[in-house]
Every structure is written in C-alpha cells, then in structure tokens.
Amino acid sequence: MAHQITAKQFKSIRALDGISEKTMTEHYKLYQGYVNKYNEIMTKLESVDLKSANQVFSDLRSLKTDLSFAIGGVKNHEIYFEHLGGKGGEPKGKLKQAIERDFGSFEKWAENLKFTGVAARGWVWLAYDHDWKKLFNYLGDAQNTFPIWNATPVVALDTYEHAYWLDYGAARAGYIDAFFKNLDWDVIEARWDALKV
Numbered sequence: 001m002a003h004q005i006t007a008k009q010f011k012s013i014r015a016l017d018g019i020s021e022k023t024m025t026e027h028y029k030l031y032q033g034y035v036n037k038y039n040e041i042m043t044k045l046e047s048v049d050l051k052s053a054n055q056v057f058s059d060l061r062s063l064k065t066d067l068s069f070a071i072g073g074v075k076n077h078e079i080y081f082e083h084l085g086g087k088g089g090e091p092k093g094k095l096k097q098a099i100e101r102d103f104g105s106f107e108k109w110a111e112n113l114k115f116t117g118v119a120a121r122g123w124v125w126l127a128y129d130h131d132w133k134k135l136f137n138y139l140g141d142a143q144n145t146f147p148i149w150n151a152t153p154v155v156a157l158d159t160y161e162h163a164y165w166l167d168y169g170a171a172r173a174g175y176i177d178a179f180f181k182n183l184d185w186d187v188i189e190a191r192w193d194a195l196k197v
Helices: 021-045 059-082 093-103 106-119 172-181 185-194
Strands: 123-129 134-140 151-158
Touching: 021 059, 059 151, 093 106, 093 134, 093 185, 106 123, 106 134, 106 151, 106 172, 134 151, 151 185
Parallel strands: none
Antiparallel strands: 123 134, 123 151
C-alpha cells in the first residue's frame, strides 16, 4: 500500500505581523494541494508499468519527477509554517553562536538571507552542511531544487509570489522584513538542537 500523508496544522495560519490572514490561509491551501498530489502520485506509482520506463517520456519518469516537486512542496512549507507565528528577534545559545561563527554576526546573516531571498525565484534556506560543518544560505528556484546533498534546512523562506503578493505586490523585500518579525526562534532552535552538531 502506498505511503500516504496528512496535512499538518500550524499555529501560524492566522494574521501575522505584516502578513495577512488571507495570505496565510490561501498559502496553506497550496500546501494542502501538495499533500494531496503526493498521495495521488504515490498511489499511481503502485501500478505504473516499470518496463515502459524511458528517459524521454514515460509514466514512471513523469510521476517520479512530479513526486519530487510535491515532496518539496510539502517539506518546504512544513518548515516555513512551523517556524512562523513567533515574535522575531534573535536566537540564543548554540544556534546564535553558529550563525555568528559562519556569517560574522546575526545582522550579517539576516542581511544575506534577505537579499538571497530577493534574488530567489522559489525558496531560500539557512541549512547546515554536515560534511563541511557550516551554515549557509542556499537558494533554490523551485520546490524540488534544494541544491545540496547532506545539508539540513534550519530556516525556510518562501519567495514565490503567492507568499506575499496579496500584502506586498512586487515589494518582496518588505515581505521578507515581515517574515523576520514573525520567526519563532524557539522552534528554530529546537530544530537546530535536534541536529546534535
């Protein structure tokens, strides 16, 4: 039987500081759509004709490619929604120390994340590279383009227009400022601590 998932509930699906309830509820519907498509694709993969596999076109190729997009849509949004709904500010303890070590200061990290977000077409992640033992702000232009193997996202910033257009129009930088004001550093620090680095 195909592995199926259920959309999670998040405290952030409400009006936030600088991000409207309408934006958050519409955005959540997109996440639910990714969950539904993941479930649909997983079901179809159970009966796909494996012997017709082809790199130009085949049902297996199409389903597996679109599955990676659906999985990215689920996991990226779960990180994003989970760490919104806080009061912003700065982290404490080990995460702050790691950010200062790898970026020079919290302010330099935040500036780098903001302008990486201005440059991105889809997502930006603060992620920890387990091989090189470093935090870095990565950019991915689609749900399925997280670019680095063996790196774990700690913060996820959605830069697709649906995340901000109702509130900010083309002024993405203003949305990113609001994103920072709503981060729940307790959630982010718990994610960091779970990495045991």
